[in-house]
């Protein structure tokens with residue numbers, strides 16, 4: 294067992310750390326207040342190669358491994374969750390799905406521009422009546438000649454108004470005996486006639502990010518843009534979540550680190566009862582708990598990344614990492630505010646933003662309740678992962694970097 298990061302891992306970590314500290318940290322509070330994403334963020338992430346970090350060079354990426362993706366997400370979320378959300382949807386939920394499931398022609402057409410950051414990608418699964426219960430999806434894709442006619446609406450879609458491509462799951466067979474089997478996945482170009490998009494305002498957190506909706510009215514999607522086979526949409530969506538949840542777990546780990554660093558700083562600065570508050574044992578207890586959460590969350594996501602590198606199925610381990618890290622980041626953010634006292638309750642300090650941002654991740658990509666059901670299901674023997682027709686390829690540096 295080797296716990297050491299490689300030279301390449303450290304280079305990626307330092308590159309992202311420098312980017313967020315120098316370019317994002319000074320403006321993030323203002324963007325959060327204005328509730329908009331700074332215009333330079335996505336092009337800059339593309340320019341730095343972040344948007345294609347773990348995609349092979351032949352498809353426009355940087356050819357790094359899946360652990361690098363986790364490290365990128367951790368560093369991004371130390372400064373703001375909205376940056377990590379970009380990686381969750383553009384990379385975890387979309388580009389990695391194309392890499393896993395798409396044909397060679399589809400990879401050249403869609404994945405290359407995404408990995409180079411020329412096209413931004415999002416993921417359209419959730420609908421107003423279908424969140425945790427994916428089989429309740431009502432968006433439909435009806436076959437007509439060489440096309441599908443797509444109708445429906447997707448809600449709570451990160452980057453809805455910024456993206457060029459959406460991976461959309463819709464019902465192709467309303468007659469399927471098992472509603473899970475009636476779904477298919479499509480790569481939809483969002484400039485197609487009949488597509489409209491909009492932003493959702495008034496969110497609790499990720500305010501410097503973009504969350505919105507996608508509406509499809511008689512949108513003609515070529516059959517060549519269907520990802521995977523007809524009826525494979527549910528399995529594809531779940532495999533997307535194995536990758537998206539990995540990015541969320543790594544990001545939430547970064548958020549715990551941000552809470553810990555802010556709390557340690559403040560505990561040294563602030564004095565009460567004649568000494569710095571860090572000398573009070575109840576404050577130390579909160580800090581100790583953040584240290585514990587950070588290390589445990591980090592080990593859990595690194596294990597999931599290591600399994601991805603080896604091509605091992607990691608649905609259980611990724612779910613555990615995501616559930617643990619997101620719950621722990623919410624708790625860490627709440628305790629970080631407590632340590633800051635009244636000052637933590639205002640936006641003079643970052644910790645109130647950490648708390649607002651942390652809550653979203655306890656809801657998206659499987660609520661904490663869904664992850665608990667999954668974990669109990671595995672433990673009790675009620676749940677087993679079937680082999681997929683297309684598994685996420687194991688990391689092979691010679692293929693990735695060729």
Ligand SMILES: Cc1cc2nc3c(=O)[nH]c(=O)nc-3n(C[C@H](O)[C@H](O)[C@H](O)COP(=O)(O)OP(=O)(O)OC[C@H]3O[C@@H](n4cnc5c(N)ncnc54)[C@H](O)[C@@H]3O)c2cc1C
Pocket residue numbers: 382415416417418419423424425426448449450451452499504653656657658659660661662663666
């Ligand atoms: C900021 C943000 C960004 C998002 N981005 C995206 C995106 O890019 N793409 C996308 O497709 N979706 C996205 N989502 C949607 C997200 O994935 C869903 O909100 C999530 O899956 C939960 O669905 P829901 O909100 O409909 O809640 P519901 O499924 O209605 O759940 C409501 C409550 O009931 C509980 N519950 C449901 N079923 C069970 C059960 N069987 N047992 C116990 N409890 C249960 C849930 O845990 C929850 O507490 C985003 C959401 C947010 C907040």
